[in-house]
Amino acid sequence: MNMKFPFTTSFGTQQRKELLLVEAVDEDGLCGWGESVAMLIPWYNEETVKTNWNMLEDYMIPKLIQDSIEHPDDVSAKLSFIRKNHMAKAAIEGAIWDLYAKKQQVPLARALGGSRDNIEVGVSIGIHKDVKALIQTIQDHLEQGYKRVKLKVMPGRDVEVIREVRRHFPDVPLMVDANSAYRLEDTDHLKQLDEFNLMMIEQPLASDDIIDHAKLQAQLQTPICLDESIHSVDDARKAIDLGSCGIINIKIGRVGGLTEAKKIHDLCAERQIPVWCGGMLEAGVGRAHNVAITTLSNFLLPGDTAASSRYWDEDIIEPEVTVSDGFIAVPDAPGIGYEVNREKVDRYTLSSKVYRRPADFS
């Protein structure tokens, strides 16, 4: 699928998306859907669409197919013999969560323990070459009701750009995301951001770091939010203990699925660390999963899950995810609550494969 606009971050520009969908079908013919957020190039983490397919085919599906699954919370334990590959794990676990919720005839949001019936959303805006164009993009999204604006930044596209944005929008809830573009030596430079009353600065330093982030946070007033650095509830605990961040971005794919996402959410609630749901330019299935997890009580800040129409001329779900006054209404149909449009999925499909349980499975 091609996005409506090229999206530029400190690691590169993307517009074409290939996404891996997993459909889990039970003995009664009920089906659940999951979407991998891996990209075509391993920029954000080490996974790609192809490595996901490989991991699913060679290790994950053979393991899950050989015994019964009582509850979706069991999936991550069954797959724990495989290191990392979190986006592939999340794709299949997500399909099983959706299937489970449909079987229980409850919305996925409720199956996960969420209680909100609408969620507040913001928008993530890529690096623009031209500041005027950026101001216009921000203006357009504020008019559409988005509750906060996140700007991608990198060295050379930061302090002066934010100053100009603040001049136009002095009171807008604003944050920035560096996708690991800085180093600890940039501390003095990053301190200049404190004057802009930013909600947070997301992932300024290395994707595998929590030590330097703690040193940086000690020097900054603006809270650091970790994205890339948090892969598990243990990572979150260590980062909180070290003082590496004041806020955590939860992405279902990055942490290996909804079960781990819930654990991080619960830990952060206990430790009074607000969380919000990050985005990975998802199509409808992934977007629907993000909506469901965001209904949990400690998702206290607007997420990056914007409307389908921000990204796609046509999404693969019905209805599409829509935003009104900065809120998404959480669907109340069972499972993810949106229908996957099979005709559209078929039209976009490059390859697909069916894996069946052995005939003697009981």
Ligand SMILES: O=C(O)CCC(=O)c1ccccc1C(=O)O
């Ligand atoms: O609109 C979205 O889905 C969020 C976009 C976004 O910020 C992002 C997109 C791709 C990879 C990483 C990130 C990020 O949050 O760091």
Ligand SMILES: [Mg+2]
């Ligand atoms: Mg980020």
